[in-house]
Amino acid sequence: MKNILILGGTGKTGRRIGRRLQAAGHPVRTAARTAGDIPFDLGNLTTWAPALDGVTAAYLVEPDLQASVDHRARIPRFVAEAVAAGVRRLVLLSAHGVGEADDSHPLKPAEQAVRGSGVDWTILRPDWFSQNFSESFWLPGVLSGDLLLPTADGGTPFIDAEDIAEVAASALTEDRHSGQTYQLTGPRVISFGEAADLIGKAIGRTIRHVDVDPEDFVKRQVADGVPVDVARLLTGLFVAIRNGRGSAVSDGVERALGRPPRPFEDYVAKTAAAGHWN
Template sequence: MIKNVLVIGGAGKSGRRVVEKLKSDEINVYSTVRDLKNVTADELLFSWEDTNNWPAVLQGQDAVFIVHPDTSTPEAQDQIKALAGYAKNAAVKKLVLLSGRGQESVLACEDVIQNSGLRWTIVRSAWFNQNFTEGHFSYGIQNGEVVFMADTAKEPFVDLDDLSDVVVACLLHKKHDGEIYEVTGDELFTFKEAVSMIAEQMNKLVEYRAVSGDVYFDLLVQHGLPADVAKHLVFAFSEILDGRNQTIGDGVQRVLERTPKKFTFFVQKNFTLA
């Protein structure tokens, strides 16, 4: 029986929704935070760079949802391996990892979870619909131009409501142990097509401009990102935007036994006429 769940990254787009849904299921859910400001009773201080309090954070937890800042970075494998070790020592029963699709660089982290000695599930997610409202592209949508590295490659954008439902099910139910789920929407769109649909719904001119990795790197640095971080992001995006992910996964159908939410529904719900 899973009663206590720790969500690492519980303030993020996916983690926040998982926390909300677990609370509605009368589970004791704890979310990690990076500093001690305004910490509530169900929040725990956690840093990937400092393991000193990890035993205390993991003590008493039955399952852990792991959202790493970037599982494609070189340090991620060691950090997740260390976390899995601490989790096993704390008698955690289940680990669920949020992973990426089509990224060879994240497979090492997935291997760590699969060889942790604990029950596990891996959830490989497509790009979130909510990146257009809460993430990468929301500023561009509001200001009339979205600039990104994706050109003609199509993506099966997934709604975070679907993704969080999948994660909750994987955390709570044994039937999902040992599974790798590809969680996507059920339609393919280019980023330009997605932006055009949003622009039409808003009755507003919003252009999409595809740029090279070098140009995007320069833009990231101009906006204040350190050069090494910008370089890694360009590498990671190049890895997943070359067309390899132009496929539709069946994770939503397998876990939730229903079809994914339509991107058009997301657009209609979240964007209003100007």
């Protein structure tokens, strides 16, 4: 029986967690809209019970941060159903800054529900993923040579998704993480300009970070099909970095795993060698 459920099982963290757990011999069920072990949609209640059947531990992800989504009726309701179905351990992928945010933050209800679930829980609050440069948001900019972001010279301690996955896999299978909230960052703050330079040197091309006006950035995202509320939320996070209010380096990875986080330079070297920026 596959008793560890991974929501978003084909995503950046989910697929890495699944690989780690399967390699260690743990019975894993990946849940996703497509390509997972079982079809799952957080917005479709009929997919919940089959995903939870026989599950004792679950990794939770809220994939949609739009203001139009009722976030008090998704993860919180899923948590209640999961506990009723026999789940006894929950690991939530949250985000940097949720602890200081007011109740309007879309991930606040998820954290509150997990903490109040009555079962073992762990909350992960990662900074920006290093893999955003190679697997999603910022890849087109890297490939074009111009990374357009409203961050000026501000920096942040990018976290390798492999570290997030290792912490999550440990939290799903070991008692010692119960009741812990881990702020997950890389070992040092890096500006987007330095990140672009490191990637460019690794692949032998010029990659530039180009600072853009925040309002222009919002308009560009909306023109690309991003909902306006999501565009403004993401731009606000970039502006925080721009203004020197990005994440501080945290010891979360070391507390969870007993070792320092992977350096950004290691991520760049590995990704370049794999040809993801070719």
